[in-house]
Amino acid sequence: MDGTDLAGRPVTRPRVPAWPVLGYYLTSYRRTWRSGVFTSFLLPLLTVLGFGVGVGAYVEQGVGGVDYLDWVVPGLIASTALQVAVLESTYPVYSGFHWSRVYSGQQAAPLRVGDILTGHLAFVLLRVLLSTTAFLLVAAVFGVLRSGWALAVPPVVVLLGLAVAAPVFAVSAVVPTDNHLTILFRFAVLPMTLFAGVFFPVESLPVGLRGLAYLSPLWHGVELCRAATLGVAPPWPLPGHLLYLAGWALVGCLLALRVFRRRLVV
Amino acid sequence: MTGARPLIHARGLVKRFGDFTAVDGIDVDVRAGEAFGFLGPNGAGKSSTMRMVGCVSPPSEGELRILGLDPVRDGAAIRARLGVCPQVDSLDPELTVRENLVVYARYFGIPRRVARQRAAELLDFVQLTERADSKVEPLSGGMRRRLTIARALVNEPDIVLLDEPTTGLDPQARHLVWERLFRLKQQGVTLVLTTHYMDEAEQLCDRLVVMDGGRIVAEGAPRALIERYSTREVVELRFAAESQEKYAGMVAGLGERVEVLPDRVLLYVADGDAAVAEVHGRGLAPANVLVRRSSLEDVFLLLTGRTLVE
Numbered sequence: 001m002d003g004t005d006l007a008g009r010p011v012t013r014p015r016v017p018a019w020p021v022l023g024y025y026l027t028s029y030r031r032t033w034r035s036g037v038f039t040s041f042l043l044p045l046l047t048v049l050g051f052g053v054g055v056g057a058y059v060e061q062g063v064g065g066v067d068y069l070d071w072v073v074p075g076l077i078a079s080t081a082l083q084v085a086v087l088e089s090t091y092p093v094y095s096g097f098h099w100s101r102v103y104s105g106q107q108a109a110p111l112r113v114g115d116i117l118t119g120h121l122a123f124v125l126l127r128v129l130l131s132t133t134a135f136l137l138v139a140a141v142f143g144v145l146r147s148g149w150a151l152a153v154p155p156v157v158v159l160l161g162l163a164v165a166a167p168v169f170a171v172s173a174v175v176p177t178d179n180h181l182t183i184l185f186r187f188a189v190l191p192m193t194l195f196a197g198v199f200f201p202v203e204s205l206p207v208g209l210r211g212l213a214y215l216s217p218l219w220h221g222v223e224l225c226r227a228a229t230l231g232v233a234p235p236w237p238l239p240g241h242l243l244y245l246a247g248w249a250l251v252g253c254l255l256a257l258r259v260f261r262r263r264l265v266v
Numbered sequence: 267m268t269g270a271r272p273l274i275h276a277r278g279l280v281k282r283f284g285d286f287t288a289v290d291g292i293d294v295d296v297r298a299g300e301a302f303g304f305l306g307p308n309g310a311g312k313s314s315t316m317r318m319v320g321c322v323s324p325p326s327e328g329e330l331r332i333l334g335l336d337p338v339r340d341g342a343a344i345r346a347r348l349g350v351c352p353q354v355d356s357l358d359p360e361l362t363v364r365e366n367l368v369v370y371a372r373y374f375g376i377p378r379r380v381a382r383q384r385a386a387e388l389l390d391f392v393q394l395t396e397r398a399d400s401k402v403e404p405l406s407g408g409m410r411r412r413l414t415i416a417r418a419l420v421n422e423p424d425i426v427l428l429d430e431p432t433t434g435l436d437p438q439a440r441h442l443v444w445e446r447l448f449r450l451k452q453q454g455v456t457l458v459l460t461t462h463y464m465d466e467a468e469q470l471c472d473r474l475v476v477m478d479g480g481r482i483v484a485e486g487a488p489r490a491l492i493e494r495y496s497t498r499e500v501v502e503l504r505f506a507a508e509s510q511e512k513y514a515g516m517v518a519g520l521g522e523r524v525e526v527l528p529d530r531v532l533l534y535v536a537d538g539d540a541a542v543a544e545v546h547g548r549g550l551a552p553a554n555v556l557v558r559r560s561s562l563e564d565v566f567l568l569l570t571g572r573t574l575v576e
Contacts, residue, residue, distance in 0.1 A: 023369065
């Protein structure tokens with residue numbers, strides 16, 4: 001509703017209300033981006049050297065005929081997306097409700113709960129995009145990108161980021177203390193990172209565990225990234241992987257909106 | 267301007283949280299240009315009322331119109347015209363003073379250039395210009411509160427809502443905040459504030475409601491309320507510890523009313539000095555005697571039997 005107020009002054013509201021919310025996070029990020037950029041490049045560099053070159057030397061036959069370094073890097077890119085997405089959706093969201101109370105400040109402005117959530121999620125996805133792009137550039141330097149399809153990695157990791165960040169937003173909004181967030185890292189992020197096909201193919205897992213890997217959003221992200229950088233077809237038909245991730249993203253967003261509303265509109 | 271239509275109009279307004287009723291059917295009208303107060307102790311339902319008026323908390327029952335609009339349907343449009351200074355601040359301590367204002371102005375769709383200019387004016391108004399580029403984190407409580415007030419003004423609001431604007435501030439910081447709020451009031455800004463400080467209510471409010479247990483127990487101008495519910499003067503008598511009850515009986519009949527507090531006896535009288543003479547005439551020697559004018563604190567005590575600040 002625009003127009004004028006009772007005193008005849010124009011009522012101003014942002015055209016896209018989530019935009020200034022994203023603007024807030026960018027203003028905050030501006031304070032730390034320099035050190036952030038440094039680690040964004042350094043971390044992939046060290047992991048590529050450590051896992052690819054170091055561990056890779058012991059995996060002489062490669063994986064399915066592919067050099068271990070070429071095989072593991074797309075997995076590491078997807079797992080970086082997971083780490084950043086979870087890190088940015090746990091403590092910052094918890095803080096928005098309990099410490100900085102930034103959400104209640106935003107709520108007093110003409111923003112709706114959906115705008116507050118969208119703006120913050122957009123920032124998380126931007127962070128995911130930036131760190132994985134940095135990783136992709138390092139990978140390009142090491143010559144491990146074997147196909148032009150590598151350009152599909154950024155949109156894939158953004159989808160993976162949303163599939164992970166949205167449900168984690170919901171979790172961070174409902175946990176009673178920040179200690180509960182460590183459970184998420186121990187029982188979701190860590191096992192996913194280890195067993196969802198980042199470092200070795202899930203086919204090496206016992207059948208039962210393999211099912212769990214298929215359920216994790218990370219495995220789908222890993223396989224899509226790997227298919228892209230190697231220029232091969234993913235294990236499932238492409239729409240299958242994409243729809244599975246989109247399902248996590250959609251359910252996650254609906255859940256997050258629901259719990260954000262329940263927390264803020266009381 | 268608005269004619270007779272009140273900016274805030276509430277009838278039978280109720281807020282429940284599960285089984286607990288925080289606001290229990292209140293009627294309120296706030297007119298343009300008024301400084302209106304909700305006075306009451308902690309837990310009286312003031313903050314819950316403010317959150318409903320601020321369109322972030324839907325009423326459980328009753329009628330509420332802000333600027334003539336329905337907060338549930340037009341919440342965002344109403345909030346575009348409100349300025350809110352919450353009890354617990356939600357400033358970003360990592361951003362600078364100026365950045366906090368500019369970022370917040372952007373939430374209202376104010377162009378960046380205008381936002382910067384307005385931030386500079388408001389920082390001047392709340393006397394924080396010198397700290398504009400300092401982070402919020404090291405600021406004192408009083409400075410943070412002034413910054414929050416500046417933030418509440420960034421959209422040139424029709425109504426400014428202040429929830430306990432000086433709670434937790436030292437006396438000097440409180441006076442600085444009062445002085446700024448008084449200036450806003452003189453500029454004709456409609457102020458709505460909650461407080462449990464009677465001096466704050468007396469100084470700032472044209473009209474107020476006294477709240478207790480989610481209900482309004484009295485309404486009027488501060489002076490009128492005092493005249494209506496209390497006597498002109500009050501004599502405070504402090505007797506030896508644990509003996510207030512005993513002496514209260516001995517001074518009964520000296521005034522219109524006697525109130526016994528844990529540490530003193532209050533005597534409500536028209537003429538304080540005469541009453542003190544009478545107390546001494548009865549052979550009583552209280553450890554301490556104070557004669558003062560009646561305040562809103564007395565109104566609250568007389569209406570509810572309890573003190574505002576415990």
